[in-house]
Amino acid sequence: MDLKEIQNLIRFVAKSGASEVKLEMDDVKITIKTGDDDKAPTTFLQQMPAMQMAPQAPAAAAPAPAPEAAAPVAPVxxxxxxxxxxxxxxxxxxxxxxxxxxxxxxxxxxxxxxxxxxxxxxxxxxxxxxxxxxxxxxxxxxxxxxxxxxxxxxxxxxxxxxxx
Structure with missing residues (x-):
C-alpha cells in the first residue's frame, strides 16, 4: 500500500463519519481513529509524508505535533x-x-x-x-x-x- 492510497483512505474515513477503521493486509496494519476534533485527520495527514506510521498508534503522539503546527500559523x-x-x-x-x-x-x-x-x-x-x-x-x-x-x-x- 503506497502513501497515496493511505491518504485516500484517511480522507474517505474522515468524510464517512466512522469513528474507527482497522485495515490489516499482508505486511501492513493501519488503524484510523477520528475524534470530536475535526483537526485530528489533518494532523495525521501532515505526519504521513514523513512516513511516521509507528508513532501514530499512541494517542499521545498525535496531539504533540498539533501545537507545533499551530505556532507557524501566526507568521503566515x-x-x-x-x-x-x-x-x-x-x-x-x-x-x-x-x-x-x-x-x-x-x-x-x-x-x-x-x-x-x-x-x-x-x-x-x-x-x-x-x-x-x-x-x-x-x-x-x-x-x-x-x-x-x-x-x-x-x-x-x-x-x-x-x-x-
Missing part, C-alpha cells in the same frame, strides 16, 4: 495581508498536482507569466484521470504555492495571480 497571517491584493487560484479537487502535461514537456506556467481566462495552469490527477485546471482570471502569476507532483486538497491555494 501578515504575509496574507501583503498578498491580499492578489487573487488566489485554489484546487477544485483532491489529487496530485502537476505543473506540466508530461515529464518531457515544458511547464504550463512560470512565475511572471501573463495568463488569460481559460489558460491551462496545471493538471491534477485524481483516480487515474488527469484534470486540466484552467484559469478563471487574467493577470500575471506572482507565486506558485505547490511543488510539482505534490498531493493537494480541495480548496488548497495553488497560485497567486496579480490581476492588474
Amino acid at each position: 497571517a501578515p504575509a496574507e495581508d501583503e498578498n491580499s491584493k492578489y487573487i488566489t487560484i485554489k484546487s477544485p479537487i483532491i489529487g496530485t498536482f502537476y505543473r506540466k502535461p508530461a515529464p518531457d514537456k515544458p511547464m504550463f506556467v512560470e512565475v511572471g507569466k501573463q495568463i488569460s481566462e481559460g489558460d491551462v495552469l496545471c493538471v491534477i490527477e485524481a483516480m487515474k484521470l488527469f484534470n486540466e485546471i484552467e484559469s478563471e482570471v487574467s493577470g500575471t502569476i506572482v507565486k506558485i504555492l505547490v511543488d510539482d507532483s505534490s498531493p493537494v486538497e480541495f480548496d488548497q491555494p495553488l497560485f497567486l495571480v496579480d490581476p492588474s
Whole structure:
C-alpha cells in the first residue's frame, strides 16, 4: 500500500463519519481513529509524508505535533495581508498536482507569466484521470504555492495571480 492510497483512505474515513477503521493486509496494519476534533485527520495527514506510521498508534503522539503546527500559523497571517491584493487560484479537487502535461514537456506556467481566462495552469490527477485546471482570471502569476507532483486538497491555494 503506497502513501497515496493511505491518504485516500484517511480522507474517505474522515468524510464517512466512522469513528474507527482497522485495515490489516499482508505486511501492513493501519488503524484510523477520528475524534470530536475535526483537526485530528489533518494532523495525521501532515505526519504521513514523513512516513511516521509507528508513532501514530499512541494517542499521545498525535496531539504533540498539533501545537507545533499551530505556532507557524501566526507568521503566515501578515504575509496574507501583503498578498491580499492578489487573487488566489485554489484546487477544485483532491489529487496530485502537476505543473506540466508530461515529464518531457515544458511547464504550463512560470512565475511572471501573463495568463488569460481559460489558460491551462496545471493538471491534477485524481483516480487515474488527469484534470486540466484552467484559469478563471487574467493577470500575471506572482507565486506558485505547490511543488510539482505534490498531493493537494480541495480548496488548497495553488497560485497567486496579480490581476492588474
